[in-house]
Structure formats: C-alpha cells, structure tokens
Amino acid sequence: MAQTEKISIGLKHNLGYYLVPEQKLGFFVKIKEDETMKYNHLFGPVPSRRLGISLGVDLVPLKTCTLNCIYCECGRTTDLTVTRKNYVPLSEVEEELTDYFANNPRPDYITFSGSGEPTLNSNIGHVLHFIRNYIHDIPVAILTNGTLFSTKQVREDIKDAALVMPSLDAATEKIFRKINRPYPRLKIDTIIDGLVRFRKEYSGQIWLEIFIVPGMNDTKHELTALKQAIEKIAPDQVQLNTLDRPGPVSTVRAATRQELKHIMNFWQLDNVTIIADVSERKDLLAYRTDTESAILGTIARRPCTLKDLSEILGLQINEVNKYLDVLEADGKIKTVKQKRGFFYQSVSIHK
Ligand code: SF4
Numbered sequence: 001m002a003q004t005e006k007i008s009i010g011l012k013h014n015l016g017y018y019l020v021p022e023q024k025l026g027f028f029v030k031i032k033e034d035e036t037m038k039y040n041h042l043f044g045p046v047p048s049r050r051l052g053i054s055l056g057v058d059l060v061p062l063k064t065c066t067l068n069c070i071y072c073e074c075g076r077t078t079d080l081t082v083t084r085k086n087y088v089p090l091s092e093v094e095e096e097l098t099d100y101f102a103n104n105p106r107p108d109y110i111t112f113s114g115s116g117e118p119t120l121n122s123n124i125g126h127v128l129h130f131i132r133n134y135i136h137d138i139p140v141a142i143l144t145n146g147t148l149f150s151t152k153q154v155r156e157d158i159k160d161a162a163l164v165m166p167s168l169d170a171a172t173e174k175i176f177r178k179i180n181r182p183y184p185r186l187k188i189d190t191i192i193d194g195l196v197r198f199r200k201e202y203s204g205q206i207w208l209e210i211f212i213v214p215g216m217n218d219t220k221h222e223l224t225a226l227k228q229a230i231e232k233i234a235p236d237q238v239q240l241n242t243l244d245r246p247g248p249v250s251t252v253r254a255a256t257r258q259e260l261k262h263i264m265n266f267w268q269l270d271n272v273t274i275i276a277d278v279s280e281r282k283d284l285l286a287y288r289t290d291t292e293s294a295i296l297g298t299i300a301r302r303p304c305t306l307k308d309l310s311e312i313l314g315l316q317i318n319e320v321n322k323y324l325d326v327l328e329a330d331g332k333i334k335t336v337k338q339k340r341g342f343f344y345q346s347v348s349i350h351k
Contacts, residue, residue, distance in 0.1 A: 037099045041088055043114070043316030045107045050165075050207070050239070050275065051141055055100065055107040056318060058114030059121035060087045066117050066147040068181040069169075070249040071211055073321050074115040075306070075341070082148065082183045084122040093123075094130050101135055109163075110135075113143035115317045120148070125157030132160060141165060147186055149194030159202050166195060167209040168233075170217050171225035179213055195233045208235035209275075212242045212255040218263060227267050238272040240264070244325040250337060291315070295323050296346060299333060303345035 041058050048054040061079070064087060068077035110131055112118040119142075121127075131140055139162035146166030148154045158164060168191075170176040176188040199206060210226065212218055217226065230238055240263060243254040260274045291313075298304060298312055306324070310317045324344060327333045335342045 037096065038314075039096045039100070041093045042096050042100055043319045046319050046322050048109070048111070048322075051111060051163075052108035054109045054111045054141070056114060056316060057093065057097070057110060057112050057118075057127065058088075058116075058316060058318075059093070059112060059118045059124060059127065060114065060116035062115045062317065064116040064120060065145070066120065066183050066186060067145050069211075070179055070181065070252050071213060071243050072248060073244070073306070074317050076248050077116075077181075079116075080183050081120065082186065084120055084148070084151075084154075086123050087121050090123045090126055093127055097131065098134065106135075106138055108139075109141050110138050111141045111143060112161075113318060117145055117147070118142060119144050119154050119158065122157075125160075128158065128160050139163060145180075146195055146198075147182065147191050149198045150190045151194070155194075155198050155201055159204075161204060163205045163207065164198070164202065165207045165209055165239075166198075167211060168192070168195065168226070168229060169211045169213070170222065171229040172222060175217050175222050179211075179216055192229050192232065195229075199234050205237075206233075206235040207237040207239055208233060209239045209241055212240055212260060212263065213252055214255050214259060218255065218259065220266075223263060223266055227269070230267075230269065236271065238269065239275050240272065241275045244328070291319075292323055292327065295320065295327065296332065299344050300346045303336065303343040305341050305343055307341075309344070 043056040043058060045053045045055045063072075063074055063077045064079040064081065065072075065077045066080070066082050068080055112124065112127070118124055124142075128140060131138070140160075141163040142158050142161045143165050144158075144167070146168060149166070169179045170188060171192065173188050176182065176191075195208075208230065210217075216222070240255075240260045242260065243252060257274070264272050264274070294313055295309060298309060304312065306317060306320060309315070309320045309324075313320070324333065328335070332347055333344050334347050335344055337343075
C-alpha cells in the first residue's frame with residue numbers, strides 16, 4: 001500500500017482500518033485491514049482533561065440515563081430511567097477488556113463513563129472486580145451523576161474504585177428540575193443525602209463536578225445552597241465545569257472564566273478548581289492527530305452531526321466530543337444549527 005497513509009482511528013486493534021486519503025477530494029475512505037476485535041463497550045483512550053490518558057468503558061446504551069440535562073453534549077436522553085439492570089452482557093465487557101490489555105499500552109485510568117449513567121448497570125461491581133483481579137495496577141474512575149447513591153447497593157458496587165466523580169449542579173429542587181430534568185421521582189435532597197452517605201463509607205477520592213449554567217445555578221441563593229451541600233458532602237475536590245459546545249438546548253451558554261472565578265471567590269472554599277481549558281487537552285499524549293485529521297477530513301466533505309461523525313468514524317460519541325472541543329477552540333470547525341440538530345463544518349472551506 002505505497003500510497004496509503006496509515007491512519008488508525010480510535011484503537012488500531014479495535015477497528016483495524018486504514019484510512020486512505022483520496023487525492024483530489026481530500027477525504028478519507030476506510031479499507032478493512034485485518035480481522036481484529038471490534039469493541040462495543042470500550043472507547044479511546046481519550047485525552048481526558050482530568051485523568052490524562054483514559055480508556056473508557058461504556059456500561060449502558062446511548063443516552064440511558066436518570067437525568068436529561070439541558071447541557072448534555074450527547075444529546076437528549078432517550079431512555080430516562082432509574083431501573084438498574086444488566087444493560088450490556090458482562091462477558092462481552094470482560095472479553096473486550098482482556099483483548100485490549102493483551103494488545104495495547106496501558107492507560108493512566110480506566111474510566112466508567114460514556115453516553116449515559118454507568119451506575120444504572122447492575123453489573124458495575126462485577127466489572128470493577130474483574131479489572132481489579134485481572135489488571136491490578138490501573139486505577140478505575142467512575143463518572144456518575146450520583147443520583148442513585150441513596151441506594152446502598154449502588155454505594156457498595158462502586159466502593160472499590162480509586163476515584164469517583166459525581167456531579168451536582170443544583171441544591172434546590174427547582175433548579176435541579178430546570179437543569180437536570182430528572183426521572184420524576186428523583187429528589188435533590190435524597191441525592192445529596194446519598195452523596196453524604198457515600199463519603200462516610202468510601203475511602204477513595206471524590207471529585208465533585210458542578211456544571212455552571214449562567215442564569216440558573218449561579219445566583220446568590222443557589223450558590224449558597226450549593227456551598228452548604230458541598231460542606232456536607234466533603235469531597236476531596238470540587239471542579240467547576242461549563243459548556244464547551246452547544247448542548248441540546250440552544251439558549252444555554254457557557255460561563256466565562258471570570259464568572260467561574262467569581263463563584264470560587266463567593267464560596268471561599270479551598271478545594272475548588274476550574275476544569276482545564278480545552279486547549280490544554282491538546283498537549284496530552286493521548287491526543288491523536290490522526291483522529292483529528294479523520295474528523296476534519298469527514299466534515300470537509302459535508303457537515304455532520306456528532307452522531308454522524310460517531311457512526312462514520314466508528315468512534316464513541318464521547319471520544320468524538322473531545323476532539324470537537326479542541327477543533328472548535330482552535331477555530332478549525334464551527335457549529336451551525338439546522339433542523340436535525342447541530343452540524344459541525346470546516347471553517348476553511350466555508351469562509
Ligand atoms: S447525567 Fe450526564 S449523560 Fe445523563 S443527561 Fe446529564 S450530562 Fe447527559
């Protein structure tokens with residue numbers, strides 16, 4: 001394949017594809033190279049802002065969640081539920097993890113995350129045990145919305161993770177319903193109580209993430225209630241986050257750096273940080289310029305939604321998201337709202 005530029009997208013052992021740049025049109029076509037395992041439940045490793053090189057494990061189908069947050073970059077929740085069950089076969093997850101570690105370098109973290117709420121999977125504890133027994137020395141992080149922590153079994157299931165990163169965007173019922181649009185019977189006081197209980201039982205790190213939506217959870221009243229909740233939960237760290245790119249609700253805007261600093265000053269707590277800027281992500285070792293090129297090549301041909309890109313490139317939505325964040329911050333792409341949602345298009349050919 002003399003003319004073939006070898007560009008592996010996602011994991012080489014995952015996809016086993018060559019991407020061939022077409023000389024004139026400037027886009028890529030996939031040619032299957034070999035029969036390597038295709039992963040349905042693993043993604044990345046992705047350049048994570050907080051965890052370095054992180055291999056993702058997705059334990060629920062796309063947008064199966066207890067919440068339907070107005071800022072969710074994965075789009076609207078299609079299965080709003082609080083029912084815990086075996087959403088994906090445990091044996092498949094174990095098989096994929098075994099294959100991954102037999103063929104790939106070790107990431108800094110294994111992260112249970114993805115495009116839904118991982119604690120909805122009733123086998124999360126089994127996956128955690130499998131990782132601990134089989135790949136002892138890689139810490140596991142769990143990205144969760146924390147809404148099920150009032151259930152003892154959920155707290156038990158995840159107690160062996162090295163790091164748990166729950167989110168809490170509101171401490172009053174009214175703002176909780178506005179921002180997180182929860183499954184009807186979820187109540188914010190019960191959720192906060194679950195987080196407090198978890199802190200008492202769990203000896204690992206808890207990094208509480210608060211997603212700031214200007215005009216909703218940055219009022220004096222809400223910030224005061226959030227501060228009280230933080231003091232009760234006593235997490236090791238509090239991380240302020242905000243929108244990188246458009247979510248499902250177009251009126252939601254990102255908080256500025258100054259607004260986030262103002263919140264830190266208002267709280268006067270010593271464990272609050274702002275999650276690193278998008279541009280800093282590019283410096284991470286796991287940032288793959290070949291993946292970036294594949295995304296740029298695809299949208300140069302025609303504007304795509306997040307879902308289109310995920311399907312065309314065979315990458316998990318979260319993984320595509322990370323790259324879109326950086327490309328948009330670099331001014332290489334822009335978003336345009338159309339009937340079918342937000343489309344990403346190349347800046348250079350549309351100027
Ligand atoms: S909890 Fe996470 S996955 Fe669920 S809707 Fe909110 S942002 Fe999306």
